Amino acid sequence: MTNYYQKEIETAPREEILKIQNEKIRKQVKHVYENVPYYRNLMEEKGLTPDDIQSVDDIKKLPFLSKADLRDSYPYGMLGVDLKDCVRIHSTSGTTGKRVVAFYTQNDIDLWNECCARAIVAAGGNEDDVCQVCYGYGLFTGGLGLDGGSHKVGCLTLPMSSGNTDRQIQFMMDLGATIICCTPSYAAFIGESLAERGYKPEDNKLKAGIFGAEPWTEEMRRSIEKSLGIKAYDIYGLTETSGPGVAYECEEQTGMHINEDHFYAEIIDPDTGEVLPEGSKGELVFTALDKEAFPLLRYRTRDICVLTREKCSCGRTHVKMCKPMGRSDDMLIIRGVNVFPSQIETVLLNEGYTPNYQIEIGRKNNTDTLDIYVEADPAKISDKIADIQDMEAGLASAMRTMLGIGPKIHLVPPKTITRSEGKAVRVIDNRKLHD
Amino acid sequence: MAITQLSIFLENKPGTLHDTVKRISEAGVNIRAMTIAEVRDFGILRIIVDDVAKAMEVLQDDHIITTTEVVSAVMEDKAGALYDILQALEAANVNIEYMYAYTGEVTGSANVVFRVDDIEGAEAKLREAGVEVL
The missing domain is CATH 3.30.2130.10 (VC0802-like)
Known part of the structure; x- marks a missing residue:
């Protein structure tokens, strides 16, 4: 039997959803035009006024926003309300250069938490459940997002935050957690840790897991389901749109329903910006229909994906997105953290190295590994092992400060980084993330 | 030298x-x-x-x-030869970063290579102690 958190809207007929979207977009464009000068300028450049946007069909006329716009308008340029009406920020992981700070009114948080609550209920959650949230709490949206959703559903919430696996397992077993929320790689790690401690999958009370914030495969899903004895559900979101819960999976596990009463999704050609017909593969673009504090219109996620409106057996009528199949930029997601190769280049230059490097990403024990190979300047290399190790450690530490995750640095001789057709191959991703 | x-x-x-x-x-x-x-x-x-x-x-x-x-000293192939050399360096308060040895050109001898923090001091002290320095 399917349960819903907000049955009426989750199973509303298409025309009803469309009606809500049309009403909201008219109001939202007006809100943004009047309160966000940055976007108003973009609209004016295109000769647009709010009157030009009467329905979601008109959204395609609107200018796009990208991460570059958020950087240019940092920190307050996209703010749609007075600061006194904002109650919280969240921020993307990553660096100062690319950091995004998103603002929330209390209403924004309530709606976002409802989106997360829908995800939890779709995964079988209700007020009898014990929901263990082991996404990081803090600037990252994962922890507080699912925490808020869990509260809305009425679960007993275990605000564990990330890390400290011993404690995670102790609380999980002692308090009988029934739902776990974390990154898929951490779920896999917990599964292995339980096995190492002699627990069988049936020894825990978990029934469902809600996993997101990083790419994962169907194969990984089956393996996690087996090791924890659960059903594993995907969840999608990004800080720019609020956080997790923009889309979530139902029991069919064939894609994530986008909360269309709050987010309007488009698939575009990443090169031309042209909107592609349903079923096409392209870049996912979101328009937040009712966000107040950080109301992004046509935000380019850079995630490549496909939308489908095929009828879902769960009864939900909202469009489904597939797992992101890649990126239209060079962003890498490593241990749930967004990493751009340009950040690595910046650190190398700051630390006095040449930007001849190669990034190798792998997965060991279900955790991403990041190895950075750097061509060293012979003039700076000592003949003593300890000096070279100090250099590597110093560079690793500078990288950790910039990226938010610590790589393993390997100094290598000059001209040894693989070059194909004269151009260095910068990134080797051995994770096989996309089926 | x-x-x-x-x-x-x-x-x-x-x-x-x-x-x-x-x-x-x-x-x-x-x-x-x-x-x-x-x-x-x-x-x-x-x-x-x-x-x-x-x-x-x-x-x-x-x-x-x-x-x-690096400093390279000739060492006789006999018990105590390395100790004599090390004693000389110790007396000069020279710190050895690393060392290794290889067969010398004269049968019955080896060459010991020292990476030290004070090459001139080490060499002077070794010569003073009667050690042949290459």
């Missing part, structure tokens, strides 16, 4: 030592002494060769290679 040692940084993966030595071999350079210091991910090949300039020429383009002045 100190002698010049080449220190070559090698990645710890199959084939690197082979390729480097091949290059030296093809250049007709004789390796008189060698040692490898290694940690998990890389090693440093330290060699004494008969033609430093030529070895540098064939390697420096794609190797991290540094030259280091």
